[in-house]
Amino acid sequence: MRLTSVFVAALLVTSAIAGGVTAAPVDAQPAAAHADHAASATAAASGGAALQAGGGATDACEFPVELTDATGTTVTLDERPERIVTVNPSAAQTLWEIGARDRVVGVTQFAAYLDGAGEKTDVSAEGLGVSVEKVVNADPDLVLAPNASADQVADLREQGLTVYHFPAATSVDDIAAKTTTTGRLVGNCEAAAATNEEMAAAVADAEARTADVDRPKALYPLGDGFVAGGDTFIDEIMRVGGVDNVAAEEGDGYPQLSNEVILQTDPELIIVTDPDAPILDEEPYASTTAGVERNYVVLDRNYLNQPAPRSVIETTTALSTAIADRQAQAETNDDGSGADGSETDENGADGNGVDESETEASDGDETGAAAPGFGVVAALLATLAVALRARRN
Numbered sequence: 017m018r019l020t021s022v023f024v025a026a027l028l029v030t031s032a033i034a035g036g037v038t039a040a041p042v043d044a045q046p047a048a049a050h051a052d053h054a055a056s057a058t059a060a061a062s063g064g065a066a067l068q069a070g071g072g073a074t075d076a077c078e079f080p081v082e083l084t085d086a087t088g089t090t091v092t093l094d095e096r097p098e099r100i101v102t103v104n105p106s107a108a109q110t111l112w113e114i115g116a117r118d119r120v121v122g123v124t125q126f127a128a129y130l131d132g133a134g135e136k137t138d139v140s141a142e143g144l145g146v147s148v149e150k151v152v153n154a155d156p157d158l159v160l161a162p163n164a165s166a167d168q169v170a171d172l173r174e175q176g177l178t179v180y181h182f183p184a185a186t187s188v189d190d191i192a193a194k195t196t197t198t199g200r201l202v203g204n205c206e207a208a209a210a211t212n213e214e215m216a217a218a219v220a221d222a223e224a225r226t227a228d229v230d231r232p233k234a235l236y237p238l239g240d241g242f243v244a245g246g247d248t249f250i251d252e253i254m255r256v257g258g259v260d261n262v263a264a265e266e267g268d269g270y271p272q273l274s275n276e277v278i279l280q281t282d283p284e285l286i287i288v289t290d291p292d293a294p295i296l297d298e299e300p301y302a303s304t305t306a307g308v309e310r311n312y313v314v315l316d317r318n319y320l321n322q323p324a325p326r327s328v329i330e331t332t333t334a335l336s337t338a339i340a341d342r343q344a345q346a347e348t349n350d351d352g353s354g355a356d357g358s359e360t361d362e363n364g365a366d367g368n369g370v371d372e373s374e375t376e377a378s379d380g381d382e383t384g385a386a387a388p389g390f391g392v393v394a395a396l397l398a399t400l401a402v403a404l405r406a407r408r409n
Contacts, residue, residue, distance in 0.1 A: 077205035083197065086183040087169060093178065096203040097157035101139060102127065103146045103168065107160040107182070109324035110198050114207040122154040129318045148172060158201065162194075162323075185323040187252050188219055195325055211325045218329040219256055222336035226258025229343040234259035235283035235306070236320075237295055241272045249323040256328075257335025259285060275300040284309075285342075287335075289317035313338045 080094045101122035102108040108127040111120055117132060125140040127133045139150040145168055151159060152175050159177050161169050163184040172179045180201055185191050192212045199208025234254055236244040244250035246264035254261045262281035266273055273281075278300045286296060286306040293312045301307045315334055319327040 077200060077203055079203065081200060083180065083201065085179075085181045086163065086166075087181050089173075089181070091178060091180045091201075093158065093201065095157075097178075097201070099155060099157045100202065101137075101151050101154050101156040101159045103139065103151065103159060103165045103172075104162040105130075105318075106185075106322040106324040106327070107162050107198070108133065109322060109326055110195055110211075111160075111202065113211045113325045114195070114199050114202070114204045116202045116204050116207075119202065121156060122151060148175060151175075152177065160198065160201070186247050186249055188215065188256070188328055191215070191249070191323050191325060191328060194323075215325045215328050218333055222256050222258070222332040225336040225340050229258055229339055230346075231258055231260050232284040232311070232339070232342070233262045233282065234285040234287060235262050235278070235281065235304075236287040237301065238270065239295075241274065241278070242270055243273055243278075245269055245271050249327075250320065253320065253328070253331045253335065254287070256332045258339035259287075259335070279303060284311060286312040287320075288312050288314055289320060290314070311342075 079096055080092060082090055082092045084090050098119055099121045100111065100116065100119050102111065102120060103124060105124060105127035108120065108123045108130060111117055112130050117130075120136055122137040122139040123130070123133050124146060125138055127136075137150065137154050139146045139154060141147040141150075145165065148168065148171050151172060156177060159172055159179040160182070161172070161179055162182045166181065169179050169181045180197075182194050182197070183190075185194055192215065195208050195212055195215075196205075199205045199211075236250055236254065238244065243263040243266075244254075244261070245267045246261070247268040248270070251261050251264055262283050263271070263273065266277060266281065282304050284305045286293070286301060286304075288295060291314050293310075293314070295301050296307045296310060296312060306312060313335060315331055319330040321327075
């Protein structure tokens with residue numbers, strides 16, 4: 017029974033954070049995972065850093081091109097790729113942003129929210145990850161594999177496919193570097209540079225919007241005590257959006273916190289992706305300041321969980337706007353002009369919840385954060401590690 021419950025708990029994290037995770041849950045030795053990703057990032061620096069200089073090197077966007085990826089492999093493209101498969105939705109989102117969607121022939125099921133994705137071949141496996149057979153049958157010139165797909169890169173290359181593997185992205189700068197590299201690989205350098213400029217502008221606007229606010233202590237729970245901690249894409253979004261991530265002081269990656277620790281951190285605001293915010297009715301969250309006062313912000317689950325340009329633009333704008341509105345409401349109440357201190361969200365529901373999402377979460381998801389975007393394979397390994405440890409105990 018213990019094995020089953022722990023296995024389910026680990027799967028919660030897998031589904032909630034799939035799409036850009038750089039660390040596994042506590043029982044899967046996150047420190048080692050961080051070290052591996054740090055090494056990958058170093059290996060990829062020769063391919064990505066040079067492209068970042070000079071605004072994306074748009075003057076040299078020609079073929080053939082050689083770039084070194086996160087595995088240390090030199091990837092060579094003699095011609096512009098006309099058939100591209102993405103094995104992670106963050107890569108698909110990036111291609112959509114830089115105007116290369118027409119050349120994408122394969123995506124995973126979690127990229128379904130992108131306009132026109134339903135017309136592409138679904139290369140997802142029945143479980144987690146992708147089906148190597150489906151990828152091969154799509155006959156791609158190039159396969160883009162973000163860090164989530166690390167364990168399948170070798171299998172894909174054994175089939176003779178050209179695969180570029182990206183390092184983990186835990187910051188806006190990392191996402192800009194990935195966007196630049198993607199643009200260079202597919203020959204859309206100018207569009208990639210323009211996308212990065214739009215993203216940088218959105219970040220600057222969000223930081224300016226919240227420059228003078230009282231930053232609330234916030235938490236993004238994933239279920240069963242797992243949270244988004246420090247050195248993650250989500251932590252960066254929270255910082256830019258005007259809140260202080262209380263979990264960042266408890267660990268990097270996606271640690272599992274006890275009820276006692278969550279109560280000690282006492283977040284004033286909970287970030288959710290389900291407009292009903294059911295997690296605020298559950299302990300220990302119900303007993304935190306956020307739970308007692310019903311303070312939460314709803315963000316779009318697809319964008320929040322995927323480290324890609326549009327994700328940064330949408331989530332930092334939505335979160336910073338919600339925080340600025342919250343500050344303005346608090347100041348109004350302090351002046352005595354507020355009616356009862358409650359807010360009204362975009363759907364007209366009374367309460368202190370601010371709904372900034374564009375899509376609702378699926379039914380049955382504890383936090384609404386079940387739409388994967390990154391870290392599927394890493395989290396699966398974490399699942400197995402947690403389950404095996406429980407079995408030994």
